[in-house]
Amino acid sequence: MAPMRLLDMTSYFPLLWVITDQFGQIKEESISFQELRDGLNHTEEKELTKKLCVNEKNGASFYLSGQLLRHFKMGYQNEANLQAHLFIEDPEFEAIQAELQDEKQANQELNRILEHSYDGISINTADGITLKVNNSVERFTGIPKEYFIGKSAEKLVTRGFLQESLYSRIIKTKKPATAFQGGKNGHQIVMTGSPLLNNNGEVDKIIYNIRDVSELLPYYRKFGQESLPTDAIYTSNQSPLPVLHSSAMADIHEMVNRINQIDATVLLLGETGVGKDVLAKHIHQSSPRRNGELVKVNCGAIPAELMESELFGYEAGAFSGASRYGKAGMFEMADGGILFLDEIGELALPLQVKLLQVLQDREIRRVGGSKTKRVDVRVIAATNRDLKEMAENGKFREDLYYRLNILPIRIPPLRERRADILPLAEYYINHFNAAFGMTKMLSKPLKHLLFSNRWSGNVRELANLIQRLMILSKNDELGLEDLPEEYRDSKGSENESNSLLQLTVEQAERNLLEDALRTYKTTYEIAEALQSSQATIARKMKKYGLTSTS
Structure with missing residues (x-):
């Protein structure tokens, strides 16, 4: 029997080797290498052929068929046209792969924890840019959480989402900071920012925790109480118009009750903070549509590029990032109820055209859709801007202005x-x-x-x-x-010269007039009793928002 060559002997060991010519064509190979090749798909086979042809540094690693291999190449038996290739499995690959898998699972678990946190959580860079927010932030603000990504805290303050930015304080002190952010959508928000420091002691990230203290404080202050008091939190079932002492607000309340059975569009006018949203809730609760939804849309808070899909919805696959199931818009959600379009003056002109069409035809078409759908929606719009002047200057569509201005109600400032x-x-x-x-x-x-x-x-x-x-x-x-x-x-102050004495006199005047109204019915009787003129009494009563029969 002829002696066995070393090459033949090594073929039976679990070694991955192959002999190729200068074109990468295989001349001889080990049994293990042949078995490896037999299990490759077309793409993997092309990758292996490329490795056999290309000159690269010895010991270079690459991934093939679930294995991390290191490639060594050398000349073969002084044959200029032949190359010997040896592939050695990297012993660290399984450990690296297991480590990556553990890290992936840990990240998934962390994401699940963040998304299921009842408190809002926001992760920001050291430059104040938002990297990630959880679903609770969207619940508190009513704005899609994707909008916050890439935005700075200062910009969110400018847009009205935050009353105060903690960023500067945290960067300066490198310590946690807390601020009250006011009430939005029925929530009483407190935000705490905590810095994450790197090895050099500099701020690397800032983690914000956002909580609703109206839910937490009753438990904190009344530890052991089994449930919240029934009046602990303001709900939509409570009266939305808690105070009607002035004649101006009493007149508005009376007018709303008189016209509310007419299913027409209402335009609420007034400065920021006068209570337009509160009056919209009252209109909803006292109207025949009280059993339907009151859906609020802040036209100034939602970016223009998202506004159309938010109002009218979208079909599956309408745009990149769209839900595969599609999404109903605000008009569909308010079907049978009322849609409250707050800050209507901020609506972009192209969307004003589409809104006008919906108000006229009572039909909507989703973004990416081909069919229209009828909707039964009453619209309440609100603004702190002069829409008529905007229309005259070409900044608001005149036809939409007249369509909205059917029942205008001006709420006076405080x-x-x-x-x-x-x-x-x-x-x-x-x-x-x-x-x-x-x-x-x-x-x-x-x-x-x-x-x-x-x-x-x-x-x-x-x-x-x-x-x-x-x-x-x-x-x-x-x-x-x-x-x-x-x-x-x-x-x-309204008047910088107002002294405590002047204010006390005004309060005394009011109290005196209120007492007189309980006894006398007319301003003439009050004037006679107080030894004053009827004109003076009428003027004072108007000043303090008091009314009599004449």
Whole structure:
């Protein structure tokens, strides 16, 4: 028997070797290598042929058929046209693969934890740019969470999503910081930002935790209580118009009740914070559509590129990133109810055309769809801008303006209805006392300041200030010393020369007139009793929002 060559002997060992010519054609191969090749698909076979032809550094690794291989090549028996190739499985591959799999599972588990957190969570870069938010952030804001990605905290403040950015404080102190962000969509939001520091002690990431304290504080303050008090949180079943002391608001309430059986479009006008959304809730609850949904859309908060799909919905695969099941729009969600289009003046002109068409035809077509669908929706629009002037300047469609302006209602700013200021303050004190489990009250000097303040932010500013004082103050009686710095400055007053004495006189006048109204029916009788003229009494009653029979 002829002696066996070394090459023949190694063919029977589990070694991956092959002899090729200069074109990569296989001349000889081990049994193990042949078995490897037999199991390759077409793509993998092309990759292997490429490795056999290309000159590359010895020991280079590549992935093939579930294995990480290192490739070694050398000349064969002084044959210029032949090359010997040896492939060795990398012993670290399985460990690396297992480590990557564990890391992938850990990331998936972390994502599930983030998405199922009841509190909102936002992860930001050291530059303040949002990297990731969970679903609860969308629940608190009503804005698709994808919108926040790539946005800075400063931009979110500008757009009105945040009242205060914690970014600068955290970067400066490198310590956690907390701020009250006000109430939105029935939530009372407090945000805490915590820095993640790198090995050099610099801020690498900032993690924000966003929670609804109106749900947490009752448990905190009344530990052991089995359930929340029934009036702890403001719900849509409560009266949306808690204060109607001024004649202006009483007139608006009476008009709404008179016209609400007419299923026509309503346009709410007024400055930011006067309570347009509250009046929209009242219109919904007192209308024949009360059993349908009240769907609110903030036309100034949703980006223009998302607005069409949010209003009218989209079909499956309508655009990149769209749900494969499609999505119903706000008009479809409000079918049988009311659609509240807040900040309608911010709606882009191209969308104004489509909105006008829907209002005229009562039909919508989803983005990417070919069929129309009838919708039964009453529309309430609201704005703090002069739509008529915008229409004249070409910034708002004139035909849409007249379509919306069927039943216009102007809500006066708080400074024009001072009779509502203190009753509103007391309402919010009682409301937050119930919500937070507190027993706080306003001092007389603080009431005088509240009454005299200009309230450029109107009812929203008043409510947020009351809430802020109640959360931050250690005292049961809230006083001037509890006020933020900006409110201690007399510049916030309607008249900087208003003294405490003047305010006391005004309050005394009001109390005197209220007492007189309980006894006398007309302004003439009151004037005679108070030894004043009827014109003076009428003027004073108008100033304080009081009414009589004549």
